Structure formats: structure tokens, C-alpha cells
Amino acid sequence: MDRPRVGELSPPDRLLMGPGPSDVHPRVLRSMSTPLVGHLDPSFVEIMDDVQELLRYVFRTDNQWTIPVSGTGSASMEAAVANLTEPGDTVLVPGNGYFGERMAAMVERAGGEAVFVEAPWGDPLDPAAVEAAFDRHQPDIFGFVHAETSTGTLQPNVPELTSIAHEHDALVIADTVTSLGGVELRVDEWGIDVAYSADQKCLSCPPGASPLTLNDRAMDKVLARETPVRSWYLDLSLLQEYWGDERAYHHTAPITNVYALREALRLVAEEGIENRWARHRRVAGALKAGVDAMGLALNPEEDWWLPSLNAVRLPAGVDDGTVIDALLEEYGIEIAGGLGDLSGEILRIGCMGHSARPENVLALVSALGNTLE
Numbered sequence: 464m465d466r467p468r469v470g471e472l473s474p475p476d477r478l479l480m481g482p483g484p485s486d487v488h489p490r491v492l493r494s495m496s497t498p499l500v501g502h503l504d505p506s507f508v509e510i511m512d513d514v515q516e517l518l519r520y521v522f523r524t525d526n527q528w529t530i531p532v533s534g535t536g537s538a539s540m541e542a543a544v545a546n547l548t549e550p551g552d553t554v555l556v557p558g559n560g561y562f563g564e565r566m567a568a569m570v571e572r573a574g575g576e577a578v579f580v581e582a583p584w585g586d587p588l589d590p591a592a593v594e595a596a597f598d599r600h601q602p603d604i605f606g607f608v609h610a611e612t613s614t615g616t617l618q619p620n621v622p623e624l625t626s627i628a629h630e631h632d633a634l635v636i637a638d639t640v641t642s643l644g645g646v647e648l649r650v651d652e653w654g655i656d657v658a659y660s661a662d663q664k665c666l667s668c669p670p671g672a673s674p675l676t677l678n679d680r681a682m683d684k685v686l687a688r689e690t691p692v693r694s695w696y697l698d699l700s701l702l703q704e705y706w707g708d709e710r711a712y713h714h715t716a717p718i719t720n721v722y723a724l725r726e727a728l729r730l731v732a733e734e735g736i737e738n739r740w741a742r743h744r745r746v747a748g749a750l751k752a753g754v755d756a757m758g759l760a761l762n763p764e765e766d767w768w769l770p771s772l773n774a775v776r777l778p779a780g781v782d783d784g785t786v787i788d789a790l791l792e793e794y795g796i797e798i799a800g801g802l803g804d805l806s807g808e809i810l811r812i813g814c815m816g817h818s819a820r821p822e823n824v825l826a827l828v829s830a831l832g833n834t835l836e
């Protein structure tokens with residue numbers, strides 16, 4: 464076999480305004496060229512402490528068990544679902560978007576039974592429907608998606624949902640992949656037992672180290688399991704030996720991704736989490752005004768508008784693929800189309816982290832306007 468002749472890496476310049484990843488801040492990119500230390504080096508242990516402290520700040524939690532999971536958002540998602548779900552458990556999951564379905568698939572693989580609380584794609588869950596589903600199925604766990612990337616829908620009333628679950632003695636898992644660091648999220652105050660996220664959305668990191676937090680109640684359930692978690696890699700009872708006091712080897716941490724996450728979280732702390740939520744609302748608000756001026760409408764109602772992911776309804780007769788391709792090829796701007804029930808009906812425009820800046824929104828709105836003319 465001949466030696467492959469592969470040229471030097473030179474991806475095109477893109478403005479990332481899709482459902483993720485978002486543009487990475489230059490400081491985060493620089494942190495990734497920092498020389499490695501060993502993953503058990505005392506200096507790396509300090510870096511792990513920093514990351515945990517910063518993650519607690521961003522999640523608004525005091526949870527001791529707050530770590531980055533090695534892997535993308537699906538890894539922290541599976542860590543949450545697989546560790547909490549014991550064979551025979553019933554888990555109530557949302558039926559209003561793509562990622563509820565993924566949650567259900569993970570529940571089934573963990574040996575649980577997934578039952579759905581139904582809502583149309585693009586609507587949030589109605590607390591009355593959640594209550595009814597609890598009465599009907601008596602689930603052990605309730606999972607919901609705070610920011611549904613597939614539909615651009617924010618789940619309001621989170622404290623109401625978590626209260627329903629707790630009155631029924633269930634634990635709550637929140638998908639915060641597209642909300643963490645961009646949209647108001649208060650893990651402790653809102654009664655969320657487990658929240659998982661990703662780092663390539665509103666934190667603007669390259670994907671690879673995915674935030675996860677569990678309170679003691681959730682961790683007690685994990686540590687009291689009668690059967691081991693089916694995944695060795697994501698077993699939190701083993702991972703805690705690395706991220707807890709012992710700092711014992713479990714697997715080699717993705718050191719460069721941890722550097723990047725630390726720098727991205729430092730940027731959040733410098734900006735201030737509340738200021739960051741306000742910036743996302745302000746900048747995405749300008750995007751909303753821009754598409755409105757073009758005569759286009761957002762798919763979700765105002766009360767559940769998700770600033771980090773704006774679902775814009777396509778005008779009749781316009782093909783989403785044509786618009787998406789034109790933006791990428793002519794303007795170097797990445798956006799995405801709808802999924803599942805909203806396939807062909809919406810454009811998904813991200814406004815996340817370092818991408819959530821006025822100049823980017825201006826570029827996007829004018830490119831979209833020209834493309835739709």
C-alpha cells in the first residue's frame with residue numbers, strides 16, 4: 464500500500480452559527496497549545512480542582528460531584544442516565560424533541576423502561592401533563608431537556624416540574640447541553656438532582672469534556688446500586704476515585720480538553736454568569752428583531768424562546784437545504800435545518816458563547832436576507 468499523501472490541515476474559515484459547535488475564543492484555542500503534564504501530576508490535580516470549582520459556579524450548584532466527563536455531550540448524558548437507571552426502573556422522558564428520544568434509547572440500554580410525557584415538537588412540557596404522567600406511570604426518574612436544540616424550545620417552569628417529581632419521590636435529570644453558560648440555569652435553586660451538559664455550545668470549547676453535576680441524593684442512589692453500571696467507562700462509582708479525594712487512576716483524562724474547558728470557564732467567571740445570560744438574550748434578541756424585520760417568525764412562542772438556538776420558520780416554498788448551502792458556500796456561515804417533526808420547516812440558528820456577538824448577528828442577518836431575496 465502506498466504512503467498516503469495528505470496535505471497540511473487547512474479547514475475553511477467559518478462563522479459557526481448552527482446548533483453547535485460554536486466559535487472558540489482565541490484564549491481557549493491558545494490554552495490548547497499548552498504543553499501537557501501527566502494526568503496524575505500534582506499540577507494537573509490543581510487544574511482539576513479549578514475546573515470543578517468553576518463548573519459549580521456555572522451550574523449554580525454546591526454539588527461536590529461536579530466533573531467534566533471525557534467525551535462529548537452524549538457521554539455526560541449517558542453517564543447521567545446509565546448511572547441513575549437501575550434495571551427495572553421506570554424513567555419518564557420528554558416526547559417533544561429529538562434529545563428526549565435519545566434519552567429514552569439510553570434508558571432502555573441501561574435496562575430501564577422509558578415512558579414519555581407527550582407534547583408536540585416545538586412546545587415545552589406542560590406541568591399538568593407531567594403530573595398526569597407521574598400518576599399513570601409512577602416513574603423513579605424524570606428526565607427533561609432544558610434547552611431542546613432540535614426545536615429551539617426552552618423549558619420554562621423548571622421548579623414546578625422538579626417539585627412534581629420530588630412529591631412523587633423521583634429523581635430529576637436535566638439536559639442542559641444548550642443552556643449551560645448561555646441561558647439562566649440554577650441547578651440547586653430549581654431542585655435539579657442531576658444536570659449534564661456539553662462544552663461546545665454556550666461554553667465555546669472544542670467538544671470533548673462534558674460537564675456533569677449530581678447532588679448527594681442522586682449520588683447516594685448511584686453508590687447504593689444493586690447491579691454495577693453497564694458501562695465501565697462511565698461508572699461514576701469508579702470515576703469518583705479519580706475526581707474525588709483519592710485521585711486514583713481510572714482512565715487518562717483528555718488533558719488538552721480539560722485545559723480548554725478551564726479557560727472557557729474562566730472566561731465565564733470573568734464576564735459573570737448573569738451578565739452572560741443577559742448578553743445571550745440581548746444578542747439573540749437582535750437576531751430575532753432582524754428575522755422579524757424580514758417577515759419571518761420564530762417557531763416557539765415568546766415564553767419559550769431559546770436565545771442560544773433560534774428556530775426560524777421557513778417561508779412557504781423555500782427549501783432549507785438551498786438556504787443552508789448558500790450561507791455556507793457564499794458567506795462561510797454555518798446554520799442548520801430542522802430535525803424530526805420539524806424537518807424542512809425551520810432553520811436553526813445558534814447564538815452561543817463566543818459566537819453570540821453583535822457583529823456575527825449582523826453578518827448572519829444580512830447574509831440570510833440576501834439569500835432569501
Ligand code: PLP
Nearest residue numbers: 535536537562612638640641661
Ligand atoms: N442533548 C442536547 C440537547 C444536544 O443538543 C446535544 C447535541 O447537540 C446532545 C444532547 C448530545 O451532545 P453531543 O452531540 O455533544 O454528543
